[in-house]
């Protein structure tokens with residue numbers, strides 16, 4: 001696998017073991033059928049408990065059954081999952097960074113004890129409800145709201161584009177608390193079997209097809225007071241979860257690009273035109289050289305992010321730069337790999353076109369490329385340019 005500047009030399013034996021175990025799991029259990037799942041628009045849900053058993057869900061957290069692995073090990077894991085399919089990495093990112101993380105960081109002791117072991121083992125599935133039909137890039141304008149009543153809260157509103165909502169046992173729903181002054185955004189744990197909640201599946205997707213996406217409808221959904229995440233109030237709640245998930249995406253995108261590179265390189269060596277392998281043509285070598293260089297630069301950024309995170313020095317803006325750069329890189333390289341495969345490149349027999357389509361979602365979710373540009377622009381100039 002492409003590791004041009006020998007980053008392997010800096011890995012601990014535990015990190016190598018975690019990476020290799022994930023690589024083997026993907027090769028044996030997921031890769032053989034991922035093309036079929038993609039075509040059918042399904043996720044191999046039977047593997048969720050196995051993914052839990054393998055420690056794929058938030059292994060970088062401490063306690064409640066999580067092994068607290070290094071941030072590099074966590075990143076390498078995301079890289080191996082996304083080398084197979086962005087839908088597989090999305091499953092792990094949502095369950096770990098967007099559901100377990102907020103419960104771990106902002107939940108009560110009872111919430112942690114109830115949910116973290118079940119989510120970590122894959123016995124339960126969770127989803128993260130922030131985006132709304134009318135509010136995507138600007139979630140702070142959300143309309144979903146909670147009102148206090150005698151027993152707890154009543155939730156009303158609609159969320160859309162929610163990964164895993166149709167198969168979730170619990171949703172972390174972000175809503176405005178209308179009973180408090182200033183109506184702060186708060187996190188609510190909503191079990192999906194409560195009256196008034198619906199989780200319709202969104203079927204018409206051309207991207208991230210091997211991932212289940214849905215809506216969350218909330219119509220007078222009653223939840224008890226103890227389902228509110230007590231330790232956070234305001235947009236820093238959901239935004240801090242997104243920083244965790246974007247960290248995993250910055251690593252994962254490198255995996256998708258690496259898989260495209262490996263596929264294109266092998267194809268160029270095998271495919272013969274004009275009396276020999278197409279890899280002998282300088283035009284093809286230029287593409288491979290550029291791909292390898294861009295992937296290597298993205299790998300370096302991801303590894304540096306891990307060091308900053310481990311030291312407690314990682315800023316959300318660092319993560320924005322890496323998400324923005326690495327996903328754009330992967331999206332571009334997937335297209336070039338597809339091109340190198342000629343007509344075969346548009347078939348389900350090869351991964352680059354699937355990665356290419358998936359990366360359209362990855363480019364858009366967890367903050368679009370444009371929004372990360374604005375985050376960096378604000379950090380570099382001190383001027384926010386979100387509103388005209």
Ligand SMILES: Cc1cc2nc3c(=O)[nH]c(=O)nc-3n(C[C@H](O)[C@H](O)[C@H](O)COP(=O)(O)OP(=O)(O)OC[C@H]3O[C@@H](n4cnc5c(N)ncnc54)[C@H](O)[C@@H]3O)c2cc1C
Nearest residue numbers: 128129130131136137161162163208361365366368370386
């Ligand atoms: C498959 C999939 C899974 C998803 N999973 C989840 C999930 O699990 N949970 C969840 O909460 N959300 C999820 N999302 C939603 C995702 O985060 C949003 O799609 C994303 O935030 C963009 O919002 P939007 O689609 O409403 O686009 P919009 O915000 O309407 O943006 C449209 C375009 O306008 C641009 N734009 C917006 N504002 C500005 C500005 N100020 N300056 C310049 N350009 C701007 C954007 O960059 C974009 O190109 C998912 C999305 C997809 C596609």
